[in-house]
Amino acid sequence: MCRCWYRPGLTALIGGVEWIGKLAWLPPQDIVDELMNADLARTVMERIEALGQISEEPDRLTRTFCSPAMRRANDLVGSWMRAAGMDVREDAIGNLIGHYPAANPKSAREPGAKVLLLGSHLDTVRNAGKFDGALGVLVAIACVQRLFQNQIRLPFAIEVLGFADEEGVRYHSTYLGSKVLAGTFDPEDLKITDAEGVTMAQAIRSFGGHPGALASAKLERRHLLGYLEVHIEQGSVLEEKKFSVGAVSAIAGQTRTRVRFLGRAGHAATVPMNRRRDALCAAAQFVLAVENHARRSAGLVATVGEIAALPGSSNVIPGEVNLSVDVRHSDDATRAAACARLRDHAKDIGKARSVDVKWHVIHKTRSVACDRGLSEMLNQLVKRHQRESIFLPSGAGHDAAAMAALTPVAMLFVRCKGGISHHPGESVRVGDVRVAIAVMEDFLQTLARCDA
Amino acid sequence: MCRCWYRPGLTALIGGVEWIGKLAWLPPQDIVDELMNADLARTVMERIEALGQISEEPDRLTRTFCSPAMRRANDLVGSWMRAAGMDVREDAIGNLIGHYPAANPKSAREPGAKVLLLGSHLDTVRNAGKFDGALGVLVAIACVQRLFQNQIRLPFAIEVLGFADEEGVRYHSTYLGSKVLAGTFDPEDLKITDAEGVTMAQAIRSFGGHPGALASAKLERRHLLGYLEVHIEQGSVLEEKKFSVGAVSAIAGQTRTRVRFLGRAGHAATVPMNRRRDALCAAAQFVLAVENHARRSAGLVATVGEIAALPGSSNVIPGEVNLSVDVRHSDDATRAAACARLRDHAKDIGKARSVDVKWHVIHKTRSVACDRGLSEMLNQLVKRHQRESIFLPSGAGHDAAAMAALTPVAMLFVRCKGGISHHPGESVRVGDVRVAIAVMEDFLQTLARCDA
Numbered sequence: 001m002c003r004c005w006y007r008p009g010l011t012a013l014i015g016g017v018e019w020i021g022k023l024a025w026l027p028p029q030d031i032v033d034e035l036m037n038a039d040l041a042r043t044v045m046e047r048i049e050a051l052g053q054i055s056e057e058p059d060r061l062t063r064t065f066c067s068p069a070m071r072r073a074n075d076l077v078g079s080w081m082r083a084a085g086m087d088v089r090e091d092a093i094g095n096l097i098g099h100y101p102a103a104n105p106k107s108a109r110e111p112g113a114k115v116l117l118l119g120s121h122l123d124t125v126r127n128a129g130k131f132d133g134a135l136g137v138l139v140a141i142a143c144v145q146r147l148f149q150n151q152i153r154l155p156f157a158i159e160v161l162g163f164a165d166e167e168g169v170r171y172h173s174t175y176l177g178s179k180v181l182a183g184t185f186d187p188e189d190l191k192i193t194d195a196e197g198v199t200m201a202q203a204i205r206s207f208g209g210h211p212g213a214l215a216s217a218k219l220e221r222r223h224l225l226g227y228l229e230v231h232i233e234q235g236s237v238l239e240e241k242k243f244s245v246g247a248v249s250a251i252a253g254q255t256r257t258r259v260r261f262l263g264r265a266g267h268a269a270t271v272p273m274n275r276r277r278d279a280l281c282a283a284a285q286f287v288l289a290v291e292n293h294a295r296r297s298a299g300l301v302a303t304v305g306e307i308a309a310l311p312g313s314s315n316v317i318p319g320e321v322n323l324s325v326d327v328r329h330s331d332d333a334t335r336a337a338a339c340a341r342l343r344d345h346a347k348d349i350g351k352a353r354s355v356d357v358k359w360h361v362i363h364k365t366r367s368v369a370c371d372r373g374l375s376e377m378l379n380q381l382v383k384r385h386q387r388e389s390i391f392l393p394s395g396a397g398h399d400a401a402a403m404a405a406l407t408p409v410a411m412l413f414v415r416c417k418g419g420i421s422h423h424p425g426e427s428v429r430v431g432d433v434r435v436a437i438a439v440m441e442d443f444l445q446t447l448a449r450c451d452a
Numbered sequence: 453m454c455r456c457w458y459r460p461g462l463t464a465l466i467g468g469v470e471w472i473g474k475l476a477w478l479p480p481q482d483i484v485d486e487l488m489n490a491d492l493a494r495t496v497m498e499r500i501e502a503l504g505q506i507s508e509e510p511d512r513l514t515r516t517f518c519s520p521a522m523r524r525a526n527d528l529v530g531s532w533m534r535a536a537g538m539d540v541r542e543d544a545i546g547n548l549i550g551h552y553p554a555a556n557p558k559s560a561r562e563p564g565a566k567v568l569l570l571g572s573h574l575d576t577v578r579n580a581g582k583f584d585g586a587l588g589v590l591v592a593i594a595c596v597q598r599l600f601q602n603q604i605r606l607p608f609a610i611e612v613l614g615f616a617d618e619e620g621v622r623y624h625s626t627y628l629g630s631k632v633l634a635g636t637f638d639p640e641d642l643k644i645t646d647a648e649g650v651t652m653a654q655a656i657r658s659f660g661g662h663p664g665a666l667a668s669a670k671l672e673r674r675h676l677l678g679y680l681e682v683h684i685e686q687g688s689v690l691e692e693k694k695f696s697v698g699a700v701s702a703i704a705g706q707t708r709t710r711v712r713f714l715g716r717a718g719h720a721a722t723v724p725m726n727r728r729r730d731a732l733c734a735a736a737q738f739v740l741a742v743e744n745h746a747r748r749s750a751g752l753v754a755t756v757g758e759i760a761a762l763p764g765s766s767n768v769i770p771g772e773v774n775l776s777v778d779v780r781h782s783d784d785a786t787r788a789a790a791c792a793r794l795r796d797h798a799k800d801i802g803k804a805r806s807v808d809v810k811w812h813v814i815h816k817t818r819s820v821a822c823d824r825g826l827s828e829m830l831n832q833l834v835k836r837h838q839r840e841s842i843f844l845p846s847g848a849g850h851d852a853a854a855m856a857a858l859t860p861v862a863m864l865f866v867r868c869k870g871g872i873s874h875h876p877g878e879s880v881r882v883g884d885v886r887v888a889i890a891v892m893e894d895f896l897q898t899l900a901r902c903d904a
Binding site for chain 2: 233234235236237240252254256266267268269270271272273274275278280281283284285287288291294295300301302303304305306307308309312313314315316317318324326328394395396397419420421422
C-alpha cells in the first residue's frame with residue numbers, strides 16, 4: 001500500500017538537504033509535483049479506503065467515540081504515523097497524537113521548539129462517508145511522511161492530531177477531542193450517558209483513557225504556532241467554481257431554535273375556512289419566511305429541517321406544529337439580527353392568525369474567524385496550484401472552531417462531489433488531494449521560513 | 453331516570469286521542485312544549501350520560517364495531533326502545549332496530565303500512581364525545597316514547613335505527629351499518645382484518661350477527677317513506693348564528709389525496725440557499741395555496757392535516773415531504789375542479805423549485821343531496837321554534853349519506869359548543885335538545901298529515 005515511502009530515486013533527489021532551523025534549499029515545485037505528489041495522494045486515497053472499512057456496523061461506516069472501531073482506527077492510523085517518523089501517543093480522552101520532532105532539539109522533547117498542529121477527527125457519523133475527518137488526518141500524515149523520507153526537519157515540531165470525537169454521535173456532544181486539548185472541556189459532561197447507559201467517564205476508561213486527567217491533557221498555548229485542518233467542503237462552492245481547494249475565512253456561528261405554533265384543532269369537514277386557527281398554515285408561512293429571509297441576506301443559511309403537525313390526521317385541522325430552525329452565518333451580529341427578525345416574523349404571523357407562537361433557542365455557537373495571517377498565507381499558496389483562489393466560509397462546525405480557543409487556526413477545504421457529505425456518497429478526486437498535499441507542504445515550508 | 457314516561461296528568465291530557473290513519477287532534481303546541489319537552493330533553497341528556505359510560509377503554513369513551521361495549525350499548529338502548537313501545541331486533545350486522553307499529557295494522561307486521569326511518573349510529577371514535585351518533589338515536593326514541601305514552605299511532609310505522617358502525621375505527625371502513633340496510637355493503641369487506649387480525653366476518657359472528665345474511669338485511673325501498681337523522685353539527689355555524697338547530701342541505705363529497713414532494717437533502721450548514729431543492733419549502737408553498745384556494749371558493753374546505761419531512765433532522769435540508777390534502781364541497785363538480793387546480797398548482801411549485809411532485813388520490817366520495825321535499829319541510833318546522841332558519845351543508849359524512857342510496861333522507865343539525873366533536877369536550881345544551889325533539893315531533897305530525 002505505502003509504496004512511495006522509501007522510493008530510492010526520490011529520496012536521493014532531495015534527501016541530502018539539511019534543515020538547520022531554516023529552509024536552505026527547495027527542489028523546484030514542478031519536480032515535486034510531477035514525481036511525488038501523485039503517489040502520496042494515491043497513498044492517502046488507499047488509506048481512506050482502508051480506514052473506511054473500520055466500522056462498528058457491518059454494512060455501513062459508523063465509528064463513534066471510544067468504540068472498539070475507534071480503537072482499531074487509532075491503531076491503524078498510529079502505525080502510519082510511526083512509519084512517517086512520528087512518536088505516537090494517545091492523550092487522556094483518546095485523541096491520537098503523532099509527534100514529529102523539530103530540527104536541532106535542545107532536549108529529548110525539544111521544549112524550546114514551537115509546535116505546529118495539523119489534523120482533523122477520526123470519528124464519523126452513522127452511515128458516514130469515508131472522507132469527512134479522515135482526509136485531514138491522512139493529508140497531514142502524508143506531508144510529515146515526505147519530510148521524514150527526505151530526512152527533513154523543520155525549525156518547529158509537528159503534531160498530527162486524530163481527534164477522538166467531533167461528530168458527537170454517541171453523547172450528542174460537540175468537539176470532545178479538540179475541547180480537551182484546548183482546555184474547554186466541561187468535566188460535568190463525564191456524567192452524560194449514551195443510549196446504553198454508559199457514562200462518558202466509563203467509555204473513556206474502557207477505551208484506555210483517563211477521565212480524571214483530562215484537564216492536564218490541555219496543550220500549552222505558548223508552545224504553539226497554530227493549527228491547520230484540511231477538510232472536505234461539504235458544500236458545492238468549489239465544485240461550482242471548478243477549484244480543487246480553498247482557504248476558509250471563518251466557521252459560521254449557529255443558532256438552533258424550536259418554534260411551536262399553537263392554533264386550534266378541528267374537524268377538517270366542518271370548520272369553515274374563515275373560522276380556522278390552523279397551526280400548519282401559520283407554520284408554512286413561517287417556513288417560507290425563513291427561506292425568503294436567508295435568500296435575501298448574503299452568506300446566511302437558514303433551514304427548517306424538522307416539522308411535526310398534531311394531532312396528525314388527514315381529517316383534522318392541525319392544532320399544533322413544532323419545527324426546528326437552523327440559522328448560520330460567519331458574522332455573529334448578522335446571525336443574531338436574522339434570528340430576531342425571524343422571531344418577529346413568526347409572532348406577526350401568529351398574531352394575524354390567532355395562533356400562539358413559542359420561540360425556544362436550543363443551542364447557540366459563536367462564529368470563529370480563522371487567523372488572518374495564516375489564512376492569507378494559505379490563500380496565497382493556493383494560487384500557486386490553481387488559477388484562482390477564493391475564501392470560503394464554513395457553514396458546518398469543525399475541530400478548528402474549538403482549537404481557536406487555544407491557538408490561531410486555518411482551514412483548507414477540498415472539493416467534494418455534489419457537496420455530498422455525511423453520506424456514503426462522499427467522494428473526492430485524487431487530483432484534489434494532490435493539490436491539498438502540495439498546499440500543506442508549501443504551508444510548512446513558508447512557515448519554516450517565517451519561523452526561522 | 454325515565455320519570456316522564458307515565459306521568460298520569462300528561463297521559464290524561466292527551467291520552468284519549470285515537471289515531472286512525474290520520475292526525476285527528478293535536479294538543480296546543482305551547483302546552484306540549486311547556487309541560488313535556490323539558491322533561492324528555494332531560495331524559496335524553498341523562499341517557500347520553502349513561503350511554504357515555506359504556507366504553508371498551510377505562511378512562512375514555514371508545515365504542516367500536518362489534519365490541520363487547522357495543523353489545524352492552526345495544527342492550528341498554530334496546531331496553532329504552534322497548535320502554536317506548538317498540539319491538540326490538542338486531543339485524544345481521546348488529547344494527548339495533550326498534551319498530552313502532554303504524555295505526556290500524558293490516559297484519560301482524562302491517563305489510564301495507566309504510567315505514568319512516570329515524571336514527572343515527574351507536575359506535576364512536578377513540579376518545580370520543582358522548583353526543584356524536586348517540587344524540588340522533590336517543591332523540592328518535594324520545595319522540596316515539598311520547599307517541600307511545602300518549603297511545604298515539606301514526607299512519608306509518610317508525611323504525612329507530614342504532615347503526616353498528618359509522619366511524620369505521622375498527623376496520624377503517626365507512627358506514628358499515630347503513631350500507632347493509634341500503635344494500636351497498638361490499639361482501640369482500642368481510643375479509644378485512646382488524647389490528648388483532650380478526651376478520652370482519654369473525655367479529656360479526658362473535659357479536660351474534662350473521663355475515664352470510666347481510667344481503668338479505670337490505671330494507672325494501674318500496675316500504676319506506678324516508679330517513680331522518682338528528683346529529684350534532686360538529687361545526688360552529690349554528691353557534692355563530694345563535695340557532696339551536698338547522699336543516700342540512702347536502703352532505704359534502706370528499707377527495708383525500710397524498711402528495712409527495714421530492715427535492716434533494718443536503719447539509720443545512722453548507723448548501724447555499726440558491727443551490728437548494730428544499731422539499732419542505734415547496735410543501736409549505738402548497739399548504740398556503742390549499743388554504744388560499746379554499747378561502748376564495750365559497751363552501752369549499754381544504755385541509756392539510758398530516759405532514760412529514762424526511763430525513764427529519766434539524767441540520768439537514770428536507771429531501772422529501774409527504775402530506776395529506778382533504779378537500780370537501782357539497783357540489784361534486786366544484787370539488788373536482790378545486791382538486792385539479794390544486795394539482796396544477798403543486799406541479800407549478802415543483803417545476804419552479806426543481807422538486808418532483810407525486811399526486812395520489814386515496815379516497816373519493818360523491819356529495820349526497822338531502823331530499824328537497826323532506827328538507828324544506830324540516831326547515832319550515834325549524835322556523836316554528838327559532839326566530840330564523842338556515843340550511844347548512846354537512847362537511848362530515850353521516851349514515852344519511854349511505855341511506856340516500858335507499859330512500860329520501862333529511863338531517864337536522866343540533867348546535868354543539870365551539871363546534872368541538874370527536875373529543876370528550878363535545879357539549880350540547882338541553883334547550884337545544886328540546887328544540888330538536890320538538891322539530892322531529894312536528895316532522896312526524898306533518899308527515900302523518902301528508903301520508904294520511
